[in-house]
Amino acid sequence: MILTAVKCSLYRLVFMERPLFILSVAVLFIGFCSELVNAQPTSSRKSSIVEPISELKAVASKSEPTVYPKGTVPNISIHQAAAEGNIEVLRQHILVQAPDYINTKNGSGWTPLHFAYAKGQKKTALFLLENGARYEARNNLGQAPYDIVLLKNNFKNSSFALVELFTSEACSSCPPAERLTSEIRQMSHVKGLKVYCVSFHVDYFDGANWKDKYSNPVYSARQRAYEFKKFSGMYYTPQMIVNGDYQTLGHNRVKAYNAINRALKKPSKVAVSVRQIKKDKNFISVNACAVGEFVNSALCVVLVENGIQRRITGGENKGRILRTDNVVLDFKYIEIQGAASKEFHFSEKITANRNFSVVSFVQRIDSMSVLGAHATMIRQLGEHHAADL
DSSP states (O other), X not given: XXXXXXXXXXXXXXXXXXXXXXXXXXXXXXXXXXXXXXXXXXXXXXXXXXXXXXXXXXXXXXXSOOOOOOSOOOSSOHXXXXXXXXXXXXXXXXXXXXXXXXXXXXXXXXXXXXXXXXXXXXXXXXXXXXXXXXXXXOOTTSOOHHHHHHHHHHHHTOOOEEXXXXXOTTOTTHHHHHHHHHHHHHHHHHHTOOEEEEEEEOSTTOOSSOOOTTBOHHHHHHHHHHIIIIITTOXXXXXXXXXXXXXXXXXXXXXXXXXXXXXXXXXXSEEEEEEEOOSOTTEEEEEEEXXXXXXXXXXXEEEEEESEEEEOXXXXXXXXXXXXXXXXXXXXXXXXXXXXXXXXXXXXXXXXXXXXXXXXXEEETTTOOEEEEEEEEOOOOOSXXXXXX
């Protein structure tokens, strides 16, 4: 029996229970949408903007005095021109304005590239990038231009299901549940559904001479947070929890799919995005954002690995070779008081033979309900971004 003090200490590692009065994010989210109106665009064509082929390297500043070009400044702002896709006006601004004016920000921190991406101006975005626009420029909420695209898309198509499996390599009932979550993951990819699977390995099966390689007391504490706040003493392996609201035996196929279908019928009011960024090409870094109507919440990110195969040397599965997906390698979170953006960094190295993903979600601290989620595949980063332009 784990001492109550230890349980509470672990529980606070995941979600610290303390009263918070958190301001509503509605005003911030309206401000996010109003940026598009303020730009007064003339075109609303939808275009799938993706990451550019390359990033321009920063030009070292010269010691000589800056020489400003001469000419007439256009009467259309550079931000409005970017939103409307008016490349000729953008070119005029570049010719007569001060150096780096292409990255100038408005009152909300939006650059011209933010407006081009948000309005689907594909050619304009490429023109700006080729002329020195910064791909990772952040607005006042910490959002880069491509984060705006992801948030818009996720807000419009917001039905999702976050499937959490609490499992252990030492539990003989867990392999069937692991296979089911792998099947759910593959099904969601084929059907284009926003279903995200994460498998937390608990530590309470670990013994003195052998332990689950992926177990962590923080993950056990997370499961017991559900016990305390949601499911009245129910924690076990394999336990499946969907969107923080529905729980079932992890290998019960019918109940698992029923819970997922129920979750997918509830549109979310929260948009979440997560995107890989280049900080160190050998390690994993992401930028996670959230906007919408929520209070008393946390922005969470989970690093998972797929395609793991291990020979188990202890516990009830001793001697078996298990293949698992969605294995949680690291879990981080920050408490948020509304619309937020945060960079998260992981120590796992990116290699060609490992299959990583990062899942981000917003979760209420009090009720444990998951309000929105998004995921991204992790790829090897060289000198350039992956490109589909």
